[in-house]
Amino acid sequence: MSALTTWTIPDVRSALDSRKISARELVKEFYARIEQANPKFNIYLALSPERAYAQADKIDAAIAAGDALPPLAGVPLAVKDVISTRGIPTTCGSRILAGYKPPYDATAVTRLESAGAIILGKTNCDEFAMGSSNENSAYGPVRNPVAPDHVPGGSSGGSAAAVAANLTVVSLGTDTGGSIRQPGSFCGVPAMNPSYGRVSRYGLIAYASSLDRIGPFAHTVRDAASVMSVIAGRDPRDATSSGAAVPDYLAGLDRPLHGLRMGIPDDYFGEGIDPEVRQKIEAGIRLLEKLGCKRVSIRMPNTDYAIAAYYILATAEASSNLARYDGVRYGPRVPGATLIEMYQKTRGRGFGPEVKRRIVLGTYVLSAGYYDAYYLKGQKIRALIAHDFREAFEKADVIVTPTSPVPPFRLGERTANPLQMYLADSYTVTGSMAGVPGISVPSGKTSKGLPIGLQVYGPAFGEDRVLHVAHAFERAGGSDL
């Protein structure tokens, strides 16, 4: 990969302040990079130059007028294709939404634009955010910028890769079972999944509504914190968004870690973990100890049941949420003699294999006679997993785990067996089920140079604590372990 200059949020600000570059010139630079690199990596599905240059000109006019600039003035932003952007194609990586242009913006997008960020375009992802490798996109897989014959992770593979390839400064992804954290780990960039309810889901095209969240990718934990400060908080348009006060995520970042209790669950280091991942995560834990964290052994006994319960609940919700794609209001239609036949053909041809698999599974577990055995059971297991986290946070301030049991794998290597692909999500799915925040931060590389991610969990609405630990880890050289 050619070494493009990395721009962080403070880099953008100081270059604008010192008039080294205008916002318009910066946008132009990023579009030039994208034009060069996108054919190879397949990261962006749509670009929005008109809107980007209009926003850049507004920022440049504010600078010329000597006005105070908003916190993310001129910061290039990439948005996952499941997040609605008015007038910009939003396909969810699916043929069934080909050409769809939402008539409104997601709240997270509105907030970021109001804070001065510039939307460059929409990023590739697994179809309807269902997948762990980005190979389920109807528009072809993203290639991992660190190792192009490897997957970038998923489902927010394009958003992670856009940052890693220096084709944006920050990006938004979504996480239902690990879809922010795992691609962050695979592409070697910090990636934050906030608490459920911390960031409005308004305009996020639903996969599993009780689990879906929006969160940032960035070059640094500090930049992720800057984005969080803008997108967090109550939104009247999302009844599940929380009114809990939003702390200043940047304020506490540089405090020492001294005395913080770090819970290490033995249950996350059992069979199935790659030896190199284990080694680097253990080195990461030792680094955190050196920084003043106190290691505490904890148990999370229901971890082993998380995947099974997750694939009941997530697919059940998906089968209901995806009922709206029927060829009536948006996307292409496949004609049929009757209304039902039109629905069946449109959906049969519009959805890809993984989405169909999950709709069939989700419909099955909700169908008459199976509800108690599957859906209700899944909700009870979910309660037990949430209980594991509550108990753990009695003893520990944060929980530290690997983000993924495996490093990035090769394109095509794991597509034959969906269940095997699902099983690799167990470290992230637990936190999704419990609703707690988690961040993945780079923690060294394998001997082949493939990124490894360390995950820090905090209690619900403890984003500040999670960011604090991840920032200290990053500053102490965690990515070079």
Add this chain to the structure above:
Amino acid sequence: MKISRDDVLKVAALANLELTDAEVETYRGQLDDILTYIDKLNEIDTSNVEPMTQVVAASADDVPLREDVVVRADIITEVLEGAPDPEAPYFRVPRVIEK
């Protein structure tokens, strides 16, 4: 075998999803594997566990409902532009009501 061809066809019909014969066979096998895996949940006795429906349910006071007021969006044109077969201000579909 937990799931038959007929099960897959029945579920696909409930979901208004047309599947090819090859897809029915592939999904039957894969769902069988997944449901067999899911059976591990029966190892845990959950008879005394309350189901968890929502993360936010634990803090319901924290999630007040907004005022229910009508807001005009004025986006009918934009919405219809994205539809496969619009006839303003409607979406046209194959006939569902008998003459």
